[in-house]
Amino acid sequence: MRKHRIAAIGGDGIGPEVVQAGLRVLEAVAKADAGFAFETTSFDWGSDYYRRTGRMMPEDGLAQLAPFDAIFFGAVGDKEIPDHITLWDLRLAICQGFDQYANVRPTTLLPGIVGPLKDELGAAIDWVIVRENSEGEYAGVGGRAHRGLPLEVGMDVAVFTRGGVERIARFACDLAMTRPRRKLTVVTKSNAQRHGLVLWDEVVAGVVADYPELTVDKMLVDAMAARMVVKPGSVDTVLATNLHADILSDLASACAGSLGIGATANLDPSRKNPSMFEPIHGSAFDIVGKGIANPLGSFWTGAMMLEHLGEAPAAKRLMAAIASVTAKGTVLTPDLGGSATTDQVTEAVIAALRGANA
Ligand code: NAD
Ligand code: MN
Secondary structure (H helix, E strand, C coil): CEEEEEEEEEECCCHHHHHHHHHHHHHHHHHCCCCEEEEEEEECCCHHHHHHHCCCCCCCHHHHHCCCCEEEEEECCCCCCCHHHHHHHHHHHHHHHCCCCEEEEEEECCCCCCCCCCHHHHHCCEEEEEEECCCEEEEEEEEEECCCCCCCEEEEEEECCHHHHHHHHHHHHHHHHCCCCCEEEEEECCCCCCCHHHHHHHHHHHHHCCCCCCEEEEEEHHHHHHHHHHCHHHCCEEEECHHHHHHHHHHHHHHCCCCCCCEEEEECCCCCCCEEEEECCCCCHHHCCCCCCCCHHHHHHHHHHHHHCCCHHHHHHHHHHHHHHHHHCCCCCHHHCCCCCHHHHHHHHHHHHHHHHC
């Protein structure tokens, strides 16, 4: 029997709630499939850990995670601890420490879900956003000086390297080639950001030239946001910078019904390090502890993790189970207009998995 070692990190806010739900569903998928099993280890890292120890994760955190086949993550973010600590010292520490440079965010409208876009417009959503995940606007380069003085300055420097752009462009082209429409939209703001993003444009143009079968177009990020809403069917695979893709993918999830649905994979395509799978949302302070967090983003990223682990049929079964639950429309959390709890959605998906196997 194939064994997959999973490191589970719930993190903060609703993170542990959706990770718990996700692990239950993944167990059910494994149970329905005699071919593989999960060996899961949970880590209590995050803001409570920080309050106890002064760190978001132990000093040797990355070394502890390194032997796992994948990391299943919730969210970070705390009302008391500044975001730059919670984000940089856990989630980004893992993404950048493990060189998970390719962040992949698929969006389709699940059956039965009514998103904010009208009928055919909503139905046309079938996107994958590829986010550069190792540098750019989130390179962590910058500084502050002259604190409190009128000449105080704060800078975040967006860093783009030829190698960094080239590898994500190649990844996006390869991914776009696996999709039926073979279409790639390259997003920047290179009219205003005239150094790093002009380098980006040049490097991407060179890579794209190796893919004559791809249809490629270029958009500025502001116009792209509008295009996703007005002409969603014209968009397929999207390549964008760390910041731009972060924003566009929240828009994508909202167009598909809720931030609670969006899922993402932080991939180290070299497979030297474990990759990390998470819903795209944050810790959602306003609904913590109410038992109503939408777990579908966690389930969806679980399916992406299965795919990554070589369990594509199981991933398909999980997506089908999710779709069969949303199609009925009776067991949805409040963010999707329903009144179901996290547990009820979880039970419904598990029941669908059992049913499919009966
Ligand atoms: P958020 O995603 O936490 O919440 C935005 C809105 O969406 C809230 O109204 C929330 O209730 C709703 N929402 C999010 N996920 C949901 C779900 N699964 N089910 C139902 N509703 C859901 O974004 P925010 O409010 O901007 O950020 C809160 C904190 O989370 C901040 O500290 C931020 O830094 C952090 N954050 C972390 C990550 C991450 O860990 N990857 C991502 C985004 C934000
Ligand atoms: Mn985000």
